Amino acid sequence: MNLLAPQFDITRYRADFPVLRKKMNGKPVAFLDSGASAQKPQVVIDAMRAVMDTDYANIHRGLYQFSQVTTARFEAVRQKVADFIGAGSEREIIFTRNATEGVNLVAQSWGRTHLVPGDEIIISGMEHHANIVPWQLLRDQIGIVIKVIPVLDDGTLDFEAFGKLLNNKTRLVSLVQVSNALGTINPVADIIAATRSFNPDIKTLIDGSQAVVHGAVNVTALGCDFYVFTGHKLYGPTGVGVLYGRYDVLQSMPPYQGGGDMIEQVTFDKTTYKDAPGRFEAGTPAIVEVIGLGAAIDYVCAIGMPIIAAYEKKLLTYSLARLDEVPGLTLYGPKHDRAGIMSFTADWGHASDIAMVLDQCGVAVRSGHHCCQPLMARFGVDATVRASLGLYSNETDIDSLIDGLLKAKELLL
Numbered sequence: 282m283n284l285l286a287p288q289f290d291i292t293r294y295r296a297d298f299p300v301l302r303k304k305m306n307g308k309p310v311a312f313l314d315s316g317a318s319a320q321k322p323q324v325v326i327d328a329m330r331a332v333m334d335t336d337y338a339n340i341h342r343g344l345y346q347f348s349q350v351t352t353a354r355f356e357a358v359r360q361k362v363a364d365f366i367g368a369g370s371e372r373e374i375i376f377t378r379n380a381t382e383g384v385n386l387v388a389q390s391w392g393r394t395h396l397v398p399g400d401e402i403i404i405s406g407m408e409h410h411a412n413i414v415p416w417q418l419l420r421d422q423i424g425i426v427i428k429v430i431p432v433l434d435d436g437t438l439d440f441e442a443f444g445k446l447l448n449n450k451t452r453l454v455s456l457v458q459v460s461n462a463l464g465t466i467n468p469v470a471d472i473i474a475a476t477r478s479f480n481p482d483i484k485t486l487i488d489g490s491q492a493v494v495h496g497a498v499n500v501t502a503l504g505c506d507f508y509v510f511t512g513h514k515l516y517g518p519t520g521v522g523v524l525y526g527r528y529d530v531l532q533s534m535p536p537y538q539g540g541g542d543m544i545e546q547v548t549f550d551k552t553t554y555k556d557a558p559g560r561f562e563a564g565t566p567a568i569v570e571v572i573g574l575g576a577a578i579d580y581v582c583a584i585g586m587p588i589i590a591a592y593e594k595k596l597l598t599y600s601l602a603r604l605d606e607v608p609g610l611t612l613y614g615p616k617h618d619r620a621g622i623m624s625f626t627a628d629w630g631h632a633s634d635i636a637m638v639l640d641q642c643g644v645a646v647r648s649g650h651h652c653c654q655p656l657m658a659r660f661g662v663d664a665t666v667r668a669s670l671g672l673y674s675n676e677t678d679i680d681s682l683i684d685g686l687l688k689a690k691e692l693l694l
């Protein structure tokens with residue numbers, strides 16, 4: 282029985298994920314790497330298969346029934362995503378390959394159009410490489426300046442320093458909402474409001490890759506200009522992500538890539554482009570994957586994001602208390618008000634050795650820099666072990682983690 286949240290039918294939800302019935306190294310799998318990529322419920326697998334089994338065809342072009350049906354299914358997901366993140370219109374939703382492509386699109390399209398040498402953008406010291414490297418590429422191309430909000434010892438952002446970084450050259454603030462390496466939940470609504478009150482022309486981009494998974498998001502209430510996330514962490518397939526952009530801002534941006542499906546008229550002299558979002562979706566999109574993402578959104582919405590968040594919060598409290606029982610661990614990130622991501626090192630073993638022992642115990646965790654090398658350097662470590670929760674995680678998974686850690690300590694000490 283689920284003692285943490287009796288109203289949350291964890292047994293039923295676990296049964297929705299076929300992979301959880303499998304064993305890993307002969308042990309029941311305790312999958313604690315959902316932060317890297319989540320497992321897929323049967324409904325997502327079925328929805329993707331159904332597209333290919335029934336009326337698969339390329340979209341937006343064919344006048345025959347299969348194409349019309351698949352186009353309608355694909356476009357319905359755009360509205361679903363808009364509703365899911367509280368966007369004003371489905372025209373503000375662009376399908377990308379992943380969150381990384383969303384940030385690159387903004388950097389190359391909006392950045393190259395609206396920024397000039399010497400303009401400043403602000404990111405934070407806890408960004409995933411996906412929200413660092415695209416800006417460095419842009420810096421090398423056009424000479425912008427990247428400023429970084431420092432991370433405090435408790436794994437939160439230094440807001441005093443943020444206030445001092447804002448100035449009349451600032452053009453963009455681009456921040457992660459939930460840190461994939463620390464579990465920190467950044468108060469992005471306050472940061473956006475502070476940015477706007479300093480200068481309403483400064484644009485804001487929020488990397489919600491870990492946030493949409495752990496709670497309800499409303500981009501309109503946040504007031505951001507751009508928001509990115511990735512499908513595979515939200516129980517959907519790989520190969521599809523989302524870029525939300527405020528419509529007037531999207532309309533001020535040129536295409537990111539050129540090709541089929543994004544044009545209005547092509548001659549050898551001149552090409553005209555569709556309005557957003559079409560102009561940002563060159564070539565055949567990830568049709569099957571977008572439909573899979575739609576099924577994933579239906580799945581989590583049927584449970585309810587606030588309900589998932591409340592369950593994960595309770596499981597996180599249980600997990601943190603149990604981690605306390607393991608001697609020699611250092612946990613990174615805030616003690617309270619954090620997401621279900623636990624990053625730690627041990628004074629008795631390296632993160633990768635610990636992860637390998639855990640693997641033998643059937644426990645899947647991530648070890649390494651989590652694509653946050655500057656953050657690792659800030660804390661003076663090259664790697665941490667990261668256990669991250671999904672909606673299917675339960676106390677048994679955490680108990681297996683703790684047993685595995687105690688075993689690793691015995692072996693590695």
Ligand SMILES: Cc1ncc(COP(=O)(O)O)c(C=O)c1O
Nearest residue numbers: 379380381409411461490491511
């Ligand atoms: C916070 C954050 N941003 C961006 C990404 C990049 O996601 P993707 O590789 O799917 O583009 C990740 C993935 O780990 C992430 O955790």
